[in-house]
Amino acid sequence: GAVVSQHPSWVICKSGTSVKIECRSLDFQATTMFWYRQFPKQSLMLMATSNEGSKATYEQGVEKDKFLINHASLTLSTLTVTSAHPEDSSFYICSAREADRDYNEQFFGPGTRLTVL
């Protein structure tokens, strides 16, 4: 149980285009989903926390107009990188916290590797 999927696994796009990444909890309801970014040889960096049905909470330094997050249901959150630039190339990982779970474990998706040309 507690499986999280991400789509696409990898994407290559041209500079200036927008890219949407989906994160789904397959066998549980996720009241909270998290979006992380990880550059090579660095640790995870939390970008934003999204709660179903409400606006996402962005970490300091993350542009909310550039990284649009939608958490429309208890099993789906999307991250849209708008007007992507080469510096946005990174490994984007989502995680989900199960509703009514005893503790704060986050289940991670497999990640999406974004390359902006």
Add this chain to the structure above:
Amino acid sequence: GQNIDQPTEMTATEGAIVQINCTYQTSGFNGLFWYQQHAGEAPTFLSYNVLDGLEEKGRFSSFLSRSKGYSYLLLKELQMKDSASYLCAVTASNYQLIWGAGTKLIIKP
């Protein structure tokens, strides 16, 4: 502020034992996680500690001392596949996970 410290890199020999330490200073504490992350992959859950003491799970054990703000991950009978980064993460008072930078573990034959 929130701070988690762990060594950047460690090297160990196949079949041996290695201990990866993690110290933390956070606003509140609601549990500590250890995750394993292979290069190019997402983290996978290893262990969770919320009370003081040792939690053993097969070849992996995790220890917590809340009074000292200290945890360690102990890996026994090391295998080559254990080469990975090991991430320490603490749940702070707002239930947000605060992540350490990770410890890259290199296993040599």
